[in-house]
Amino acid sequence: MTVQETTTATTTATGATGRGVRRRASARGARAVAAAAASLATCVALAGCAPAYGGASPSAGGSAGSGQLTVFAAASLQKGFGEISQADATQEERFSFEGSSTLVDQLAGGARADVLATADKATMDRAVEKKLVGEPTLFATNHLVLVTPSGNPGKVTGLNASLTGKRLVICAPAVPCGRASQKLAGELGVKLQPVSEEQKVTDVLGKVTSGEADAGLVYTTDAAGAGDKVDTVEIPGAEKVINQHLIATVNGAPDPQGAQRFIAQVTSPQGRAILARYGFAEPTASATASPSGSAASASATPTASATK
Amino acid sequence: MRTPLPRWLWLPVGAALLFLVVPLVGVGVRLPWGRLPELLSAQASLDALSLSLRTCFASTAISVLLGCPLALALARARGAWAAVARVLTMLPMVLPPVVAGLALLVTLGRRGLLGASLSAFGVEIGFTTVAVVIAQAFVSMPYLVIALEGALRTSPAGFESAAAVLGATPTYVLRRVTLPLLGPALASATALAFARALGEFGATLTFAGSLQGTTRTLPLEIYLQRETDPDSALALSVVLIGLAIVVVGGAGWLTRLTQTSEGGPSERRRRGRRADVGVPDRAGAS
Numbered sequence: 001m002t003v004q005e006t007t008t009a010t011t012t013a014t015g016a017t018g019r020g021v022r023r024r025a026s027a028r029g030a031r032a033v034a035a036a037a038a039s040l041a042t043c044v045a046l047a048g049c050a051p052a053y054g055g056a057s058p059s060a061g062g063s064a065g066s067g068q069l070t071v072f073a074a075a076s077l078q079k080g081f082g083e084i085s086q087a088d089a090t091q092e093e094r095f096s097f098e099g100s101s102t103l104v105d106q107l108a109g110g111a112r113a114d115v116l117a118t119a120d121k122a123t124m125d126r127a128v129e130k131k132l133v134g135e136p137t138l139f140a141t142n143h144l145v146l147v148t149p150s151g152n153p154g155k156v157t158g159l160n161a162s163l164t165g166k167r168l169v170i171c172a173p174a175v176p177c178g179r180a181s182q183k184l185a186g187e188l189g190v191k192l193q194p195v196s197e198e199q200k201v202t203d204v205l206g207k208v209t210s211g212e213a214d215a216g217l218v219y220t221t222d223a224a225g226a227g228d229k230v231d232t233v234e235i236p237g238a239e240k241v242i243n244q245h246l247i248a249t250v251n252g253a254p255d256p257q258g259a260q261r262f263i264a265q266v267t268s269p270q271g272r273a274i275l276a277r278y279g280f281a282e283p284t285a286s287a288t289a290s291p292s293g294s295a296a297s298a299s300a301t302p303t304a305s306a307t308k
Numbered sequence: 309m310r311t312p313l314p315r316w317l318w319l320p321v322g323a324a325l326l327f328l329v330v331p332l333v334g335v336g337v338r339l340p341w342g343r344l345p346e347l348l349s350a351q352a353s354l355d356a357l358s359l360s361l362r363t364c365f366a367s368t369a370i371s372v373l374l375g376c377p378l379a380l381a382l383a384r385a386r387g388a389w390a391a392v393a394r395v396l397t398m399l400p401m402v403l404p405p406v407v408a409g410l411a412l413l414v415t416l417g418r419r420g421l422l423g424a425s426l427s428a429f430g431v432e433i434g435f436t437t438v439a440v441v442i443a444q445a446f447v448s449m450p451y452l453v454i455a456l457e458g459a460l461r462t463s464p465a466g467f468e469s470a471a472a473v474l475g476a477t478p479t480y481v482l483r484r485v486t487l488p489l490l491g492p493a494l495a496s497a498t499a500l501a502f503a504r505a506l507g508e509f510g511a512t513l514t515f516a517g518s519l520q521g522t523t524r525t526l527p528l529e530i531y532l533q534r535e536t537d538p539d540s541a542l543a544l545s546v547v548l549i550g551l552a553i554v555v556v557g558g559a560g561w562l563t564r565l566t567q568t569s570e571g572g573p574s575e576r577r578r579r580g581r582r583a584d585v586g587v588p589d590r591a592g593a594s
Contacts, residue, residue, distance in 0.1 A: 174536045195519060196435050196517025197524075199535070210419065
């Protein structure tokens with residue numbers, strides 16, 4: 001539009017010498033396009049420099065609490081954290097729900113976030129080791145259960161002979177829930193023969209709710225989240241492999257106070273009550289004390305799983 | 309001879325090239341070259357590579373066998389139904405891969421539209437290598453069809469009409485005229501479909517699952533390796549990039565080879581026009 005106006009102005013000013021005018025106008029047009037292209041190139045370059053994951057994260061200079069808080073949380077925390085976030089209207093959170101190790105990789109790759117919550121201790125340890133986060137807090141635990149499509153068409157009764165010839169889906173050993181599955185199988189002395197090793201526990205659940213798989217090893221929390229789409233089969237001895245959820249402030253967080261506030265919210269009685277509704281258990285004193293978790297905390301955690 | 313491009317255009321040209329190439333350079337810089345042989349010779353990597361190649365050849369074969377006839381039909385079709393068919397053909401191309409996977413799941417899965425009946429006969433596709441091939445063919449065939457159809461639409465119909473006038477049956481025309489002329493386009497369309505199948509990830513993950521040697525193709529292995537060993541993921545990425553270069557570059561080379569041996573496109577066009585003499589050319593108007 002600007003180019004058009006300039007052309008008209010030049011034409012009226014110069015009058016009869018039509019040829020010259022046209023040439024000059026087109027030269028101007030070309031220059032304008034070149035400028036536009038240059039500014040476009042700058043945009044692209046700038047966009048390339050912007051943080052890959054925290055596009056809308058509050059700038060470091062902004063006053064605390066004014067912007068959005070970016071929370072990187074394990075996929076299993078999606079519903080629980082969503083509700084905790086809604087319970088407090090004073091602060092707004094932006095969540096990235098992914099596999100725990102993916103989140104740590106993203107942080108290591110320079111992604112900007114304020115809070116990291118992992119679904120296992122090993123992954124949080126890795127983040128601490130890489131100095132990506134501050135001191136982590138244990139805020140919830142869960143353990144593995146077998147889920148089947150509702151009605152249990154495969155007649156699966158546990159990690160036993162009932163699984164022979166059935167389609168069992170578990171997490172890949174490379175991811176936390178897969179590590180836990182391997183550990184549990186080791187504890188129970190059974191060999192798992194899955195038809196698929198998924199990347200995320202939610203993918204395992206998806207294979208079960210869709211009826212593709214006869215059974216899947218997921219966490220109590222995933223089973224609770226799936227509601228009546230699945231039947232839950234408790235595994236005797238599953239409480240031996242307790243899975244710890246930890247939360248920490250990301251080092252160099254754009255909004256450290258906000259991060260602390262969110263962590264306090266999660267660990268508050270209200271936050272714990274919300275998490276309990278999604279199948280999480282409260283961490284017990286012994287679980288907090290013992291660094292490696294499992295055996296000691298299991299004996300202290302009251303569970304009803306050893307019934308059948 | 310084309311007129312030269314205005315000089316200022318080289319600025320966005322350079323920006324575009326940088327934009328596309330710099331990430332690949334990034335992979336090369338970060339790659340632990342010393343560990344490469346060790347990383348790539350891991351059993352899981354070899355299994356993934358072998359599975360990827362086998363499934364891609366199978367899915368590309370399906371794409372060619374089914375996609376060629378579809379492209380031939382679409383290239384000649386006119387009217388509203390043809391437009392609808394074309395949109396439906398292109399759909400898997402623009403669908404997010406996860407949606408493609410979900411679509412396959414609710415169709416061919418155990419409780420799916422067709423899968424339920426198949427399951428009753430004891431045929432179960434989920435979690436098998438067949439599922440991987442189906443997922444790859446579903447997302448890659450449209451690339452072949454669209455590329456071929458484009459080539460068919462722009463190719464002169466003179467030879468075909470001449471052959472038909474001289475008494476050749478439609479099958480004979482297809483076999484001896486249409487398909488040979490289509491050679492270079494078919495090569496590049498096939499390469500495109502192969503490359504797309506090679507990169508297939510979302511639909512496989514959603515529909516086929518992930519198990520070493522059975523359903524865990526290279527992209528899935530890369531995704532998984534990233535969890536524990538990002539170096540290994542990078543090393544496998546290089547393999548995938550290399551394969552893609554070979555496939556796409558090879559097809560380009562093949563196309564040029566066939567074109568020069570036939571006298572190049574301009575030569576062919578001239579000969580085509582000569583063949584038009586006395587033969588009503590259906591494509592003449594377009």
